[in-house]
Amino acid sequence: MPLKRSNPATDFEEIDRWDGGVGWIAHPDESMERASHALAVDGAVWVVDPVDAPDVDDLVGEFGEVEGVVVLLNRHYRDADRIARRHDVPVYVPSWFDRPDDVTAPVRGFENGLPESDYRLLKVVDSFGWQEAALYDGETGTLVVPEAVGTAPFFRAKGERLGVHPMLRLTPPRVLRGFRPERVLVGHGRGILDGAGDALSTAL
Numbered sequence: 001m002p003l004k005r006s007n008p009a010t011d012f013e014e015i016d017r018w019d020g021g022v023g024w025i026a027h028p029d030e031s032m033e034r035a036s037h038a039l040a041v042d043g044a045v046w047v048v049d050p051v052d053a054p055d056v057d058d059l060v061g062e063f064g065e066v067e068g069v070v071v072l073l074n075r076h077y078r079d080a081d082r083i084a085r086r087h088d089v090p091v092y093v094p095s096w097f098d099r100p101d102d103v104t105a106p107v108r109g110f111e112n113g114l115p116e117s118d119y120r121l122l123k124v125v126d127s128f129g130w131q132e133a134a135l136y137d138g139e140t141g142t143l144v145v146p147e148a149v150g151t152a153p154f155f156r157a158k159g160e161r162l163g164v165h166p167m168l169r170l171t172p173p174r175v176l177r178g179f180r181p182e183r184v185l186v187g188h189g190r191g192i193l194d195g196a197g198d199a200l201s202t203a204l
Helices: 056-061 080-087 196-203
Strands: 013-018 021-025 035-041 044-048 065-070 091-094 107-110 119-127 130-137 142-145 183-186
Touching (some): 013 035, 013 183, 021 056, 035 056, 035 142, 035 183, 065 080
Parallel strands (some): 044 065, 065 091, 091 107
Antiparallel strands (some): 013 021, 021 035, 035 044, 119 130
16 A cells, blocks of 8 residues: 555545535545545635545535635645636635745635634644644534644554654644544544544543
């Protein structure tokens, strides 16, 4: 099983469907299990850290029109530029991120949360070239964390449902403590859709 596919995806596997969105893994045979998500807010869709795949627009389109593409980790630009240009929307990044050099779509910074939504922005990591944010919607209990925690095998020790990134195990991000989300969506692997609060607390 390859760690990460560099060739274009030919299909995708749907994951993490709930009333407020859906996720997918564009290369299901990758051991890194790079996951992408579409968050629906009042008929607008925010595509998060996407890896492109054929027909993924049909999946996203079930929830509304794409409002923007969001990047929550400075290593997760993935196919953000391609999808943003296809939908003629900007790429949104936290205002404290370094600006990308290879994104040709308009890039917009945001500080407190996604515009016109209940998703607030959390600063997770900002050190040694690692810039990571998370999104949390207290109304729906949805927490989106791109890298600090994950469910792919690389992240989990024996018996864990959700694991902290190996590079952060000695210093798990404090900003995530105290949350009791209904679901945790991650950038690597399937999300935790039941018992998410306990899984997050145990991981941290």
